[in-house]
Amino acid sequence: MQISMVKKIKAxxxxxxxxxxxxxxxxxxxxxxxxxxxxIADERDPESEGMNLAALHKVDRAPFFIxxxxxxxxxIYTIYMRFLKEVLNTxxxxxxxxxxxxxxxxxxxxx
Amino acid sequence: xxxxxTGRLHAETYRFIEQVRNHYKISIDVLSPDKDALEKFVREKxxxxxxxDGHKECCGIRKVVPLRNKLATLDAWITGQRKDQSPGTRAxxxxxxxxxxxxxxxxxxxxxxxxxxxxxxxxxQYIRENDVPFNExxxxxxxxxxxxxxxxxVLPNQHEREGRWWWEEATMKECGLHAGNLQxxxx
Ligand code: SF4
Numbered sequence: 107m108q109i110s111m112v113k114k115i116k117a118x119x120x121x122x123x124x125x126x127x128x129x130x131x132x133x134x135x136x137x138x139x140x141x142x143x144x145x146i147a148d149e150r151d152p153e154s155e156g157m158n159l160a161a162l163h164k165v166d167r168a169p170f171f172i173x174x175x176x177x178x179x180x181x182i183y184t185i186y187m188r189f190l191k192e193v194l195n196t197x198x199x200x201x202x203x204x205x206x207x208x209x210x211x212x213x214x215x216x217x
Numbered sequence: 218x219x220x221x222x223t224g225r226l227h228a229e230t231y232r233f234i235e236q237v238r239n240h241y242k243i244s245i246d247v248l249s250p251d252k253d254a255l256e257k258f259v260r261e262k263x264x265x266x267x268x269x270d271g272h273k274e275c276c277g278i279r280k281v282v283p284l285r286n287k288l289a290t291l292d293a294w295i296t297g298q299r300k301d302q303s304p305g306t307r308a309x310x311x312x313x314x315x316x317x318x319x320x321x322x323x324x325x326x327x328x329x330x331x332x333x334x335x336x337x338x339x340x341x342q343y344i345r346e347n348d349v350p351f352n353e354x355x356x357x358x359x360x361x362x363x364x365x366x367x368x369x370x371v372l373p374n375q376h377e378r379e380g381r382w383w384w385e386e387a388t389m390k391e392c393g394l395h396a397g398n399l400q401x402x403x404x
Contacts, residue, residue, distance in 0.1 A: 164309070164311070164314070165317070166309065181322070182317070184317045184318075185317070185318065188321070192321070192322045200282075201274065201277065204273070204274075204277030204278070204281050204282065205273050205274070205277060207277075207281055207285070207318050207319075208273045208276060208277060208281060209273070210317070210318060211317065211318035213298060213302075213303060213310075214280075214281070214284070214318055216298070216302065216361060216363065216378075216381065217221070217280070217284070217296060217298070
């Protein structure tokens with residue numbers, strides 16, 4: 107299994123707050139080693155690898171995770187807590203899961 | 218058809234749900250939050266905690282859990298989301314998409330957004346021409362209507378999203394990948 111994390115550099119050159127937060131949480135949980143590759147989606151450069159991958163997988167949020175396994179279609183996770191639970195088999199609280207769903211898909215709370 | 222009853226909607230919205238039920242002669246599942254989770258939340262944090270620490274915890278309990286539970290029983294759902302409702306935060310609202318928020322490893326959920334490319338003006342034209350019921354709050358300057366404590370009317374030329382969670386606006390757009398770039402790539 108190959109796990110890539112795509113994180114964003116904002117149009118003004120600063121790092122994305124949510125990406126930093128997710129990286130900190132991975133580090134605190136001792137899970138950094140499970141990420142094989144960190145890829146940058148640089149909003150200033152539409153040709154950056156991360157921006158290309160976001161377009162390819164039709165993802166409009168950051169960060170997101172790409173999980174590749176031989177013989178299977180890549181799986182994309184935009185919700186960090188779901189990634190933790192389903193890929194890294196880590197226990198996550200209900201509150202954290204809900205917060206992450208809203209962070210990753212803010213439009214759902216306009217429904 | 219289903220609708221989410223957060224328990225904090227305007228009286229006008231409850232009347233509107235009834236109006237839709239009667240007009241189309243359809244049954245509507247009105248989904249409520251989990252009673253125990255809601256009681257615990259209100260006991261601990263009161264009824265207006267979202268003004269202090271943001272709307273996500275309250276929305277999580279009152280909207281996301283009932284929605285997630287309902288969607289777990291479905292293969293697809295249809296929303297009225299439109300591209301022009303988001304001030305630059307989304308790359309796209311595809312007409313058909315895999316629902317990234319609610320699909321799981323063993324349950325793929327498809328989401329249809331048939332109004333994605335409609336403008337607000339087109340929606341209102343359709344409403345008038347076809348005698349479609351609408352929430353009476355629209356006549357009083359409300360554009361995007363959610364829960365009563367978190368919704369306010371907007372002024373002409375203000376974006377409709379400025380009428381929702383206005384006190385925490387700055388933090389809400391953080392995680393989007395800039396729309397222009399992605400649209401360019403996708404096109
Ligand atoms: S919109 Fe406001 S009242 Fe309604 S669920 Fe969200 S935070 Fe709670």
